[in-house]
Amino acid sequence: MKDPVITGTGLWRPENTISNAELVASFNAYADLQNAQHAGEIAAGTRPAIVHSSVEFIEKASGIRQRYVIDKAGVLDPARMRPRLEPRRDDELSLMAEIAVAAGRRALAAAGRSASDVDAVLCAAANMQRAYPAMAVEIQQALGAGGYGFDMNVACSSATFALEQAANAVRCGTAKCVLIVNPEITSAHLEWRDRDCHFIFGDVCTAIVVEAAGTAIGSERWSIDGTQLATLFSNNIRNNAGFLNRCEDTDPDARDKTFMQEGRKVFKEVVPMAAAHIERHLARLGHEPTKVRRFWLHQANLGMNQLVVKKLVGRDVGDDLAPIILSEYANTASAGSIIAFHEHRADLRAGDLGVICSFGAGYSVGSVVVTKL
Numbered sequence: 001m002k003d004p005v006i007t008g009t010g011l012w013r014p015e016n017t018i019s020n021a022e023l024v025a026s027f028n029a030y031a032d033l034q035n036a037q038h039a040g041e042i043a044a045g046t047r048p049a050i051v052h053s054s055v056e057f058i059e060k061a062s063g064i065r066q067r068y069v070i071d072k073a074g075v076l077d078p079a080r081m082r083p084r085l086e087p088r089r090d091d092e093l094s095l096m097a098e099i100a101v102a103a104g105r106r107a108l109a110a111a112g113r114s115a116s117d118v119d120a121v122l123c124a125a126a127n128m129q130r131a132y133p134a135m136a137v138e139i140q141q142a143l144g145a146g147g148y149g150f151d152m153n154v155a156c157s158s159a160t161f162a163l164e165q166a167a168n169a170v171r172c173g174t175a176k177c178v179l180i181v182n183p184e185i186t187s188a189h190l191e192w193r194d195r196d197c198h199f200i201f202g203d204v205c206t207a208i209v210v211e212a213a214g215t216a217i218g219s220e221r222w223s224i225d226g227t228q229l230a231t232l233f234s235n236n237i238r239n240n241a242g243f244l245n246r247c248e249d250t251d252p253d254a255r256d257k258t259f260m261q262e263g264r265k266v267f268k269e270v271v272p273m274a275a276a277h278i279e280r281h282l283a284r285l286g287h288e289p290t291k292v293r294r295f296w297l298h299q300a301n302l303g304m305n306q307l308v309v310k311k312l313v314g315r316d317v318g319d320d321l322a323p324i325i326l327s328e329y330a331n332t333a334s335a336g337s338i339i340a341f342h343e344h345r346a347d348l349r350a351g352d353l354g355v356i357c358s359f360g361a362g363y364s365v366g367s368v369v370v371t372k373l
C-alpha cells in the first residue's frame, strides 16, 4: 500500500464580487417591483407582500460580507435575478470545465506536476452542468491528462468524499496522481428572489493534487492520515431539479427546482453531527481534538463553525484555529473547506496536525485528517 499525500492546491475565482449592500439594494428593488405589480392581490390578502432584506441581518446571521459571481449584472438585475450565462457550442470548452482547468493547472503547478502526470481526474461538485459526458472526462482531455475521469456529487461534501476516493486510488495503486476539481457555480442553483437564502452562495473552483508520498516531487506534502465519511438522509437542504422534471410536466422555474433549506434546522442538527464526527475520527487515529493545530471547516455559517470547534476543544476560538473564508467568499458548497486549506496553511510546520471537514446536504459529513510532512 502506498501512502497518499496532498502535494498542491489551486483556486480560481471570478473577477466580480457582490457586496451585501449591492445584493440587498437589488433584492429590495425586485421586491418593490413585484409588490407594485401585484398590489391588488396583496391588498385583497390573496398574496403576501415581499419583505425587504437587510445587510445587518445577513452579516449577523451568517457572517457573509460579499460573494464572487461569474455574472454580476444578471444577478443584480431586479427584472432577472439570476446570472446570464452564454450558451456554448458542443465543440467549445464548457464553463464548468473552463474553471476546473484553471484551478487544476494552479494545483498541478504547486505540486510540480504537469497534466501528463495525472492519471485520474475527479470532478466533485454540488451541481453538474449536464448529464453526460462526464465533466471530468472533458476536463481530463482539456488538460491533457491520461487515465480516467468521473464526476461525483455529494453536495457540500463532494470535495472531502473525493479526497477519500483519491487517497484510496493511490493506496491501492489504481492511480498514481489524482487531480480533484470542485467547480462550484452556485450562483446558478441559488434562488436570488428568496429573502431567506439570497445571500448564501458564491462561485469558485478549487483543485487538489493527491499522489503517492514515495514518488511526489513537490516541496510541500501533507500526509492523508485518514478519511471518514458519513451520511444521514434529510430533506432540510434540497433541490428537485432533475432529468425527470420534463416528464412530470412540472414548472422548471418552480421554487423547488433551486436550492431550498430549513436553515435553522440545518444549523441545529448539523453542528452536533459534525463535532461528534470529527471527535470520533480523531479518536480512531489516537488524537485528542486539542492536539489539532488547524481545522479547515465547511464554510456556510460563521456561528456554526465557531460552535463546532467550541464543542471539540471546549473554549471559544479565533481564526487561527479555525479560519473563516466565508466572509469573503460566502458558501461555495464543496469548495469552502478547500479554500480555507488553500489560503490558511502556509504558517504550519512539519508535524502539525489538521482536519479538513465538510458538512451539508444529504446530510453528509466528510473529514480528512492530515499532517504536514
Ligand code: COA
Pocket: 052, 053, 054, 055, 057, 058, 061, 062, 156, 195, 196, 197, 237, 261, 262, 263, 264, 265, 266, 267, 300, 301, 304, 331, 333, 360, 361
Ligand atoms: N433580511 C432580513 N431578515 C431576514 C432575512 C433577510 N434576508 N431572511 C430572514 N429574515 C428574518 C426571518 O423572516 C425571521 O424573522 P421572524 O423572526 O420575524 O420570523 C428572522 O430573520 C430569522 O430567520 P431565520 O431563517 O430563522 O434566520 P437564522 O438565524 O436561522 O439565519 C441562516 C438563517 C440561513 C443564515 C442560518 O439558519 C444558517 O446559516 N443555517 C445553516 C445553513 C447551512 O449550513 N446550510 C448548508 C447549506 S449547503
